[in-house]
Amino acid sequence: MGTDIVVIGAGPAGLSFARALNGSGLAITLIDRQDEAALADPPYDGREIALTHHSRRLMARHGLWQRVPEAHISLIRHARVLNGKSGYSLHFDHREAGRETLGFMISNHRIRKAAYEAVKDMEGVTLLTGASVVDVRTDAAEGMVTLGDGTVLRAPLIVAADSRFSASRRMMGIPANMLDFGRTCIVCRMSAEKPHGDTALECFHYGRTLAVLPLPDNEVSAVITVGSDQDKSVLDQPEAEFNADIMRRTGHRFGEMRLVSERFAYPLVAVHANRFHARRYALVGDAAVGMHPVTAHGFNLGLRGADILAEELTATLRTGGDIGAAAPLARYSSRHSQRTLPLYHGTNAIVRLYTQETVPAKLARAVLLRLGSRVKPAKRLIMNQLTETAA
Ligand SMILES: Cc1cc2nc3c(=O)[nH]c(=O)nc-3n(C[C@H](O)[C@H](O)[C@H](O)COP(=O)(O)OP(=O)(O)OC[C@H]3O[C@@H](n4cnc5c(N)ncnc54)[C@H](O)[C@@H]3O)c2cc1C
Structure with a gap:
């Protein structure tokens, strides 16, 4: 043909x-x-x-x-990056980008x-x-x-x-x-009791990272990355325990959270x-x-x-x-x-x-977060990369 x-x-x-x-x-x-x-x-x-x-x-x-x-279609108006147990966070606001939103979720x-x-x-x-x-x-x-x-x-x-x-x-x-990171990304949808405020949250906890992304109807996407040797323990974790773990890791900022989809794993x-x-x-x-x-x-x-x-x-x-x-x-x-x-x-x-x-990595993370927050051109650069408003 x-x-x-x-x-x-x-x-x-x-x-x-x-x-x-x-x-x-x-x-x-x-x-x-x-x-x-x-x-x-x-x-x-x-x-x-x-x-x-x-x-x-x-x-x-x-x-x-x-x-x-x-x-x-949901909007991401804010993005927050948290580092370990430190109370400090790097915050991106759509108003700083001069846009109604930083990005979109579908x-x-x-x-x-x-x-x-x-x-x-x-x-x-x-x-x-x-x-x-x-x-x-x-x-x-x-x-x-x-x-x-x-x-x-x-x-x-x-x-x-x-x-x-x-x-x-x-x-x-x-x-x-x-590059095989030897890690697995586990994703699922959860309902949230309190408004997510169109905020994407990235929490870098020790050993695992958790992102919580805003979805329509006040649901969120939970994106968990763990070492691949631990993925089964997250995938098979009883629902009530899983919900409680995510609530704890997000500092209970979303109130009661409940799994509303299957959990999917991606190497x-x-x-x-x-x-x-x-x-x-x-x-x-x-x-x-x-x-x-x-x-x-x-x-x-x-x-x-x-x-x-x-x-x-x-x-x-x-x-x-x-x-x-x-x-x-x-x-x-x-x-x-x-x-x-x-x-x-x-x-x-x-x-x-x-x-x-490692200690140097932890230090570097803390320094970078502060730099990203305080040095305006650096922050603007990151924001432009994330949103591609100028592309
Ligand atoms: C957890 C997760 C979160 C993500 N989040 C984001 C995000 O927030 N933003 C973003 O931009 N991207 C994100 N991505 C990336 C995004 O999902 C991928 O970039 C995108 O899906 C890739 O599309 P693709 O068409 O290249 O490949 P695929 O979706 O993999 O499609 C490949 C197609 O090729 C077909 N195929 C393969 N081999 C053959 C063959 N031999 N013969 C016939 N057909 C074949 C398959 O059946 C399939 O339909 C994420 C990815 C993951 C895993």
């Missing part, structure tokens, strides 16, 4: 990339191993995604934002649903669901993708959005920096591909850069990368060029990695600092 681009993976990044090419006239084939029902109506997976202002603009431009009912399954709906009826798009990619090759003329049933798809360009553990990235010989492995392209092949989403969730950059970067790649391909089409040629793919890789690399290494450094229990 004739297609211009084969996209491996119809997760949020693969779908956002396809949608960013709406109106380009390109024929795009998206392949996902999940069945159509799971893509059309994804189940709740515990991930609550913090989105920046730039991501909101991109999602609106590509028709995703409008597909999420307003009642399912559940991952709702983003995936909106992205699927935006793409499913798009002209030129074919969705192959329940289909696994088992092999990828490219030569000077084209890329070839083999499915589990032996079908071979050919296209001038292959784009991989097949997750941070991308099998096709490995098949294409792209090395990646991979914490950060990945950054050494380059985002190979011959007639490009990486987007987590396949390009899979971040530790503590700084909430993962999908924000995925959206940005998808948009940059679509922009480069559209510009190439306008001049009658080859969309699978090295030049536009190299430009994408270079433009996108300028942003991803510092954020990737910066985030990993923060994680190391906030999970080490």
Whole structure:
């Protein structure tokens, strides 16, 4: 079958990339191993995604934002970082950023649903669901993708959005920096008795970290990271004990708290591909850069990368060029990695600092919190990175 681009993976990044090419006239084939029902109506997976202002603009431009009912979008107007048992906290306020909000929260399954709906009826798009990619090759003329049933798809360009553990990235010989933190992130929804005040709370306790993020209907998302040797004890903890533990760790500021969802576990492995392209092949989403969730950059970067790649391909089409040629793919890789690399290494450094229990690390944390709070340019810089208001 004739297609211009084969996209491996119809997760949020693969779908956002396809949608960013709406109106380009390109024929795009998206392949996902999940069945159509799971893509059309994804189940709740515990991930609550913090989105920046730039991501909101991109999602609106590509028709995703409008597909999420307003009642399912919450605002982050304040963010507070607490360090261990110290009463001191670093506070970010939306008014200092000159904005109504620092950012937005939407559940991952709702983003995936909106992205699927935006793409499913798009002209030129074919969705192959329940289909696994088992092999990828490219030569000077084209890329070839083999499915589990032996079908071979050919296209001038292959784009991989097949997750941070991308099998096709490995098949294409792209090395990646991979950092296994040996920790697990456990996420769930909880009801809160007292108003959360649209505040995102990050508590760095010894041995574990806890983030509490504001959701609609005064619910919150609890994001707990623990050493992977302890994850079972949190996942299997009786509900009453679990609730009491979270209330204690948050200093009872939310009053009575109750688990209202399942607890979901995600192993914490950060990945950054050494380059985002190979011959007639490009990486987007987590396949390009899979971040530790503590700084909430993962999908924000995925959206940005998808948009940059679509922009480069559209510009190439306008001049009658080859969309699978090295030049536009190299430009994408270079433009996108300028942003991803510092954020990737910066985030990993923060994680190391906030999970080490050595005396110097504890001291450094205390100093950084105070510096972040008192040195206005430093605070503004952090706020700009978090909100991407200026992007
Ligand atoms: C706990 C947690 C909290 C997070 N919080 C935030 C946040 O606050 N803000 C933020 O921006 N990001 C956040 N993220 C990151 C965000 O969830 C990811 O960046 C995003 O979901 C990645 O999307 P993706 O499409 O690249 O990959 P995925 O969602 O992993 O999708 C990959 C798709 O590829 C398909 N696939 C894979 N291999 C094959 C194959 N061989 N054949 C066919 N199909 C295949 C899969 O079925 C899947 O549908 C968080 C992540 C976690 C774990």
